[in-house]
Amino acid sequence: MKIEKNGNQLIFFFEGEMDHHQISLLKDICVEAIEKTHPEKVILDFKHVSFVDSTGIGFVLARYKQLNAYRGELTLRNLSHHQHALFAMSGLFQLVREEGEAYE
Amino acid sequence: MNKMSCKFKSRAENEAFARTIALSFLMPLNAAAEEMMEIRTLVSEGVTNAIIHGYEGNREKMVKLEIGYDDHGLITIIITDKGKGISDIDQALEPLYTSKKSSERSGMGMTIMQTFSDSFDIISAENEGCTIVIQKQLHVNLSAAE
Ligand SMILES: Nc1ncnc2c1ncn2[C@@H]1O[C@H](COP(=O)(O)OP(=O)(O)OP(=O)(O)O)[C@@H](O)[C@H]1O
Ligand SMILES: [Mg+2]
Numbered sequence: 636m637k638i639e640k641n642g643n644q645l646i647f648f649f650e651g652e653m654d655h656h657q658i659s660l661l662k663d664i665c666v667e668a669i670e671k672t673h674p675e676k677v678i679l680d681f682k683h684v685s686f687v688d689s690t691g692i693g694f695v696l697a698r699y700k701q702l703n704a705y706r707g708e709l710t711l712r713n714l715s716h717h718q719h720a721l722f723a724m725s726g727l728f729q730l731v732r733e734e735g736e737a738y739e
Numbered sequence: 740m741n742k743m744s745c746k747f748k749s750r751a752e753n754e755a756f757a758r759t760i761a762l763s764f765l766m767p768l769n770a771a772a773e774e775m776m777e778i779r780t781l782v783s784e785g786v787t788n789a790i791i792h793g794y795e796g797n798r799e800k801m802v803k804l805e806i807g808y809d810d811h812g813l814i815t816i817i818i819t820d821k822g823k824g825i826s827d828i829d830q831a832l833e834p835l836y837t838s839k840k841s842s843e844r845s846g847m848g849m850t851i852m853q854t855f856s857d858s859f860d861i862i863s864a865e866n867e868g869c870t871i872v873i874q875k876q877l878h879v880n881l882s883a884a885e
Contacts, residue, residue, distance in 0.1 A: 655787045656751035688783045693845040
């Protein structure tokens with residue numbers, strides 16, 4: 636995972652298989668990075684993510700809640716069709732924005 | 740009918756192993772990429788549930804994964820744990836229901852498994868472990884058409 640800070644914006648670039656195991660390794664780093672600076676906008680980039688399941692949905696919803704507590708905004712970027720369909724099952728696009736090549 | 744069966748410890752790092760095994764075993768079926776992605780997700784959801792709910796983080800228990808397929812591209816996946824079991828199966832199946840809200844779970848695993856499969860059964864009772872039986876019919880079976 637790479638983290639990029641861009642003004643008042645924080646971008647997380649995830650990689651590989653984002654399952655329960657990987658997310659348990661990443662979670663605290665993400666929570667702290669957001670808590671430290673309270674960025675206005677957080678982007679989660681899935682371009683290099685080859686797998687995601689319901690643990691990813693739980694992670695995204697939890698980051699939404701973390702940001703929403705101080706009115707920050709969450710965006711998912713570069714989801715594959717499959718990832719988009721999976722996330723859509725939970726209804727999370729009512730809360731979280733999406734941007735990227737396929738869904739501009 | 741071709742079949743495989745394996746057992747591994749209830750450790751999160753084995754989730755990737757279970758998905759990879761499923762992928763390798765089903766390789767001869769030449770399934771579409773989208774269908775293989777759904778199968779990886781089915782295995783991942785079932786195995787993750789066994790590890791975090793069935794065994795509640797105990798890393799020394801065993802999870803069993805069995806996969807079979809027939810000549811018509813009908814795949815059967817069975818995932819078994821001998822953990823704490825499910826007392827209310829209807830509730831467990833409800834979209835967004837989770838007994839572990841505090842650990843950032845969405846409660847979508849069962850719904851995803853139902854969506855990506857053609858048949859989905861849970862055999863479980865409190866303190867009697869949990870077995871899930873999933874069937875999925877592949878739609879384009881290139882190896883059969885050869
Ligand atoms: N193998 C199992 N043993 C015991 N209880 C289980 C098992 N699998 C599922 N459950 C119960 O069923 C509930 C719903 O499972 P489901 O996979 O839908 O959601 P989750 O695992 O809590 O969250 P998510 O899958 O979205 O990360 C779980 O919260 C748990 O209480
Ligand atoms: Mg689950």
